[in-house]
Amino acid sequence: MLGTGLLQGLGVTAKNFVGSFHDPARLTTIEYPEVKTKLPEAYRNFPFLVTENATDPMGTLRCVACQICEKECPPQCIYIEKSKDKKPDATGKPQLFPAIFAIDTSVCMSCQICVEVCPFDAIKMDQVYEIATTDRFSALLLNREQLAKSNAYYHEIHPTEAAEVDARLAAERKAAEAKAVAAAAAKAAAAAAKLAAPVAPKTPAV
């Protein structure tokens, strides 16, 4: 009969209306500025620079100003100037550091190529999305201080990736240390050998 479908429809809407009050699972709205959704781990927008130590961000930048990212960046939004002097990095090795590191986020296309090419895991993708400004020139050009964020923050936003990176860095460092030890040992051995060299031919091998 005409009208039964209409009544069914009214029933459906009434059920939804009542349900939205007693069943909070139905209400999927997230009231944004107060409540934020958990972003997926792979979410990315603009790059940031990783520092080892949050208390001294400029002193512990992983970046050594090799300028690979600057050269690889497709829209050429990265600008780097090398420092004149060297500073010890996290491992204590003296390294160059970026005197100026700027990213123009109005140009950046979030392609992540800078992250892919960085041999030092010094640049990573950020998850900050509340970046609207009222000044479209200077406020969108981020400098070194604005870009630097701690490794702990990196762990927070991309935990899996950061763990991998840390493991790799630790392994590299260990390998480097082992290599250094080995090299030192070899050197010492060589030096010893050199020292013992004139005598050696005369004495039979051990």
Added chain:
Amino acid sequence: MNLAVIPVAASVSEWSDSFLERLPLLARDWMTSWLPEPWRWLVNSLLSIAVILSVFGLLFAYVTLAERKILGRIQNRPGPNRTPIPFTKLRFFGLAQPFADGVKSLTKEDVVPRGADHLLHFLAPVVLLAFSILTFAVIPYGRHLVPVELNAGVLYFFAAGAATELAVFMAGWASRNKYSLLAAMRALAQLISYELPLLLAWVPVVLVAGTLSTTEIVAAQSGWQFNVIPHWYVFTPWGAAGFAIFMIAALAESNRSPFDLPEAESELIAGHLTEYSGFKYALFFMAEYFGMIALSGMAITLFLGGWHAPSPYLEFIPSYVWFMGKLSALLLGFIWIRATFPRLRMDQLTRFAWKFLVPLALINLGNAAFWSLSLHWSGPLQILRWLISVLVVVGPFVLLGRKLSAGVAPRVYRYAV
């Protein structure tokens, strides 16, 4: 009137004339008692106009908010809930939203097309609003609350409502936009088509009540059967059918979904209102809601017993509260229907009016005539009377409904899977 009579009035066991019932009148008399006699009448009239405007203005504001909230809840969203009280952080579920909307529409730019007929473009919303406010004059809001008592009150109501068509035409033509004009013609076709069932739906009421005066129609619906079933016309077979037809036609007359083709925001960029912006658009919006409220008020007066309480035990609640309660229920129904039904197509719309509603309304007229002729039937004849009347309503409904929905469902897709 003197304030000293209040305790006397309250002690009267007759609730129909209790203090609460006469509170609005007492307040009015108290406010104008200092005036000399010849001026009092004028100021009293002005006061009632002011009260109607402010009450229904507020009702309009909160109906828009309720509509958005309820639509939201039905779609499992919270609806507007953020607008704070100005300069504070108090939100109160967004109760300030209508005022924010008002300020927004007031401060928006009022764009008038260069080739438009400026005078008519301005007059269209004004005429529409004026006439939709005029319709509020004859509705009895309470036992003692009728702004104007007219001998032909119902006729006045629909005569004032007829002028809305003129405003729609003016809006469409003055915009100098062919789409506006076409949409106005479509809107007119709809309004004229549904005017007929709307008018035919209340004729049975006039036939049975024997009067065109709204107060007398309400008075004719007083009393209760066995103290439970009120003598409202909606509780008779022809009254129920008339009420349904009236409400469907009222939906179409006030451009509400599912008959909102004249505007059809999602498809027609608001039809004849395309070239309207800012406050003029808000006026159209307001007039539309006023029309909806007025038509609901008229439906209450004609079919739902006006301000009468549904049971004699509930009479201690003043009559105007009952009226407003019924009005809110009907408006809620409007919103519920809007949330549920998809929009009709133009040909479905006109076919529904001319091939379904008009014949049903005409048959209903005959039904009401039978009802009033068989008024003196009693005993088992009473049952026969009900049976015949119900059959006369249900039979044509089923037959016409079958014809109307023949060949409509289920839809066969020729190319899509």
Added chain:
Amino acid sequence: MSLDPLPLCLLFSSALFCLGLIGALARSNTILVLLGIELMLNAANLNFIAFWRYGPATSPATGVMFVMFSIAVAAAEAAVGLALIIAVYRHQKNIRLQEANRLKG
């Protein structure tokens, strides 16, 4: 001139009648001619009401009755007249009275 309402009403209605007459005679647009005739009909209705209200008493609602029938006739006239105009327009692509002077379509 007396200020009795009846002569005033009659003057009003005769003025309206003459306006309708002038409009119907002077304009060549068929729609306007029809509207002029409508005005003349309305002027006649005014007379009915004026005499009903202020004239010699007869039965209490006769004048009103006349006006209601006259309004019904006027509505019918307007509907048929405008349908005729549309039919003429379809043949002639014009609704000037002077050009609608042939009986063959």
Added chain:
Amino acid sequence: MTAALVLIAVFTLATAAVALSLRNLIHSALLLIASWFGIAAFYLWAGAEFVAFAQVLVYVGAVSMVVLFAVLLTRRSRADTVIAPDSVARAISAVITGVAVFGVLVAAILKSSLGRLSPAGVPALPGGTSVSPVIFAPTATVREIGIQLMSTHAAALLIIGILLTVALLGAVVLAAQDGSESKQESP
């Protein structure tokens, strides 16, 4: 009371006069609707409530729509609603005719003793312009109109009903497209 009548009369006549002299057809139609409103106001003033509302319902609600639709259907472009001026000679002769008719009517009205008729149909006291006649106010309530319609004027009501039906059918037949032109493909 008389002042209200004069106001209503001036409003109605002014809108009608301007409507019939304008060149824009839509404006003419809308102004004529205003003048019909004036006539309804006159009916209200005279105490004929029912007729006043019927006038608004029929003229403003229905006839105006028919007129406006006719205006829009009988034009080829937007500029067509502004019609060319008519010949001056015709206008002058029409005005002369109209004024002459008006003169005759006014003379007839002023010379007659209508204003001095008492309600009973008996002429009032000679020279009794100072004695204002007791105005008999007929009351036509809706109920009374209904009873009259169904008893005294029942035949007229039936004839009007038939006339309206015939007019409806006639208008449809006249305005409908020829069958050959409007062959629509069925969906």
